[in-house]
Amino acid sequence: NAGVTQTPKFQVLKTGQSMTLQCAQDMNHNSMYWYRQDPGMGLRLIYYSASEGTTDKGEVPNGYNVSRLNKREFSLRLESAAPSQTSVYFCASSKDRPEAFFGQGTRLTVV
Amino acid sequence: QQQVKQSPQSLIVQKGGISIINCAYENTAFDYFPWYQQFPGKGPALLIAIRPDVSEKKEGRFTISFNKSAKQFSLHIMDSQPGDSATYFCAASIRGGSNYKLTFGKGTLLTVNP
Numbered sequence: 001n002a003g004v005t006q007t008p009k010f011q012v013l014k015t016g017q018s019m020t021l022q023c024a025q026d027m028n029h030n031s032m033y034w035y036r037q038d039p040g041m042g043l044r045l046i047y048y049s050a051s052e053g054t055t056d057k058g059e060v061p062n063g064y065n066v067s068r069l070n071k072r073e074f075s076l077r078l079e080s081a082a083p084s085q086t087s088v089y090f091c092a093s094s095k096d097r098p099e100a101f102f103g104q105g106t107r108l109t110v111v
Numbered sequence: 112q113q114q115v116k117q118s119p120q121s122l123i124v125q126k127g128g129i130s131i132i133n134c135a136y137e138n139t140a141f142d143y144f145p146w147y148q149q150f151p152g153k154g155p156a157l158l159i160a161i162r163p164d165v166s167e168k169k170e171g172r173f174t175i176s177f178n179k180s181a182k183q184f185s186l187h188i189m190d191s192q193p194g195d196s197a198t199y200f201c202a203a204s205i206r207g208g209s210n211y212k213l214t215f216g217k218g219t220l221l222t223v224n225p
Contacts, residue, residue: 004154031210031211033212033213035215040120040217040218041217042117042200042215042216042217042218043155043200043213043215044215045212045213045214048210048212050210058212090154090155092154094211097211098143098145098160098204098206098211098213099145099157099160100157100211100213101157102147102154102155102156103154104152104153104154105152105153105154
């Protein structure tokens, strides 16, 4: 039982490049989330998806897009990466309960 | 504005001591208060959680104390061990339909010296 799996684990982008962060969960959870973690800032919600086919903005959505491909997968896309998007990105999921399970994170550096 | 305020930013405790981390919230609609533990290079993991109808919850060496009138809650780690050294996040959640959005504090880096 893998839980929440994120790929890639590390990525370096040049300013202006695009990329997609992948997330998959095998716990049959309905809700999925993308957070970013910056030093001294805690975790901030970027986007979330309450169910397949629905997505909503969180606290810091600017510069990001998401796709809830199916119940298992929730991807985060950076269309034109900026240095301010250098961060550690976490995907999480939950099933009709407030307990969220997190992946191992993707460490992204934009130069 | 920051809806969940956490203190201290860092904490150093001797082995066997008590670690105390405090959080305060503003939104009275929050109805679930979890604590997450994060080790370097790992994702946060749920440690313990409490609902506002309970004033205290204990699981092993970890206890949450909750003061609804003061809108404050705290994590106490008894008999702190070096293996407890990690970053701790308090959080608060509001249910919206079938979805729960967590608002996190900024975290406390706990170091337990042997």
